[in-house]
Amino acid sequence: MKLKIKTVSEKDTMSVAEKLAKSLGYPVVISLVGDLGAGKTTFAKGFAKGLNITENITSPTFTIMNEYNTGIKPLYHFDMYRLSSLEEALELGFSEYFDLTKLKGVSIVEWAENTKGILPERHLEINIKKVGDNEREIEVEPKGLV
Ligand SMILES: Nc1ncnc2c1ncn2[C@@H]1O[C@H](COP(=O)(O)OP(=O)(O)O)[C@@H](O)[C@H]1O
Numbered sequence: 001m002k003l004k005i006k007t008v009s010e011k012d013t014m015s016v017a018e019k020l021a022k023s024l025g026y027p028v029v030i031s032l033v034g035d036l037g038a039g040k041t042t043f044a045k046g047f048a049k050g051l052n053i054t055e056n057i058t059s060p061t062f063t064i065m066n067e068y069n070t071g072i073k074p075l076y077h078f079d080m081y082r083l084s085s086l087e088e089a090l091e092l093g094f095s096e097y098f099d100l101t102k103l104k105g106v107s108i109v110e111w112a113e114n115t116k117g118i119l120p121e122r123h124l125e126i127n128i129k130k131v132g133d134n135e136r137e138i139e140v141e142p143k144g145l146v
């Protein structure tokens, strides 16, 4: 199943993410796929808003993971851009955030492809494609369903 949504502004993408956050079951692992500037971090911001997180969501490119505990579910926002292997991510102690039997809220990951194998089989993939200056095609696909 693939859900396709077109957005025409940053605000629009945030609103899609906000609504998705309110409709999903938890725990859930989300992989955000898309080029630099596609809108992955923007999507994470909207998602956090949907969980009533009031803190400012900043890109975790340098910290690799930012944790937010003020919302209705804990949010762990990852950016694996600076990592180059699964081993590196495991050394940093990240495995529990990708274990659905341990995770309490949501792990939302940018550049998961750099730490191939870290995602649980069952996760939600969100693919964001830039199709114009302010237009994006968002595809939501649940993975690992039988
Ligand atoms: N429809 C849209 N959805 C998301 N971002 C958009 C959209 N239109 C323009 N933008 C801009 O694209 C950029 C996306 O940046 P960002 O979310 O940091 O991307 P990424 O994390 O994928 O590198 C922002 O500057 C944002 O304002």
Ligand SMILES: [Mg+2]
Pocket (backbone or CB within 6 Å): 040, 041, 059, 079, 110
């Ligand atoms: Mg980003």
